[in-house]
Amino acid sequence: MARMRAVDAAVLILEKEGATQAFGLPGAAINPFYSAMRAHGGIRHVLARHVEAASHMAEGYTRAAAGNIGICIGTSGPAGTDMITGLYAASADSIPILCITGQAPVAKLHKEDFQAVDIASIAAPVSKWAVTVLEPAQVPG
Numbered sequence: 001m002a003r004m005r006a007v008d009a010a011v012l013i014l015e016k017e018g019a020t021q022a023f024g025l026p027g028a029a030i031n032p033f034y035s036a037m038r039a040h041g042g043i044r045h046v047l048a049r050h051v052e053a054a055s056h057m058a059e060g061y062t063r064a065a066a067g068n069i070g071i072c073i074g075t076s077g078p079a080g081t082d083m084i085t086g087l088y089a090a091s092a093d094s095i096p097i098l099c100i101t102g103q104a105p106v107a108k109l110h111k112e113d114f115q116a117v118d119i120a121s122i123a124a125p126v127s128k129w130a131v132t133v134l135e136p137a138q139v140p141g
Helices: 006-016 028-040 051-064 078-082 084-092 119-126
Strands: 021-024 044-047 070-074 097-101
Touching: 006 028, 021 051, 028 070, 028 097, 051 070, 051 078, 051 084, 051 097, 070 078, 078 084, 078 097, 078 119, 084 097, 084 119
Parallel strands: 021 044, 021 070, 070 097
Antiparallel strands: none
């Protein structure tokens, strides 16, 4: 059986669901996702100056036209926590957005490493669903 990386599965599902636009900032832990987006080619990307701005851009994109879904992308650690303001703003107005972050290796979580925060737990109060995906089978399809 052919194996697929979780990032390839995620990008493929986003494309099948009609996602065409993302906003974000590349970084070490999210670069495999960016690589998958480039390889698949169906999702355009706007480079933001800051991940919080990207989350607000995603909210604005969702609001701009019926059927849009704004996607915000950032790397691990502070980039994920920077998305929280945009997540809260979107949640407060019932505007759906999708925020995707990279993650430091699971073994580093809770070890005081700057980039290794449990972003799923931090995002849970301001999101409908927050999860850390460890393998392709966990990507909702």
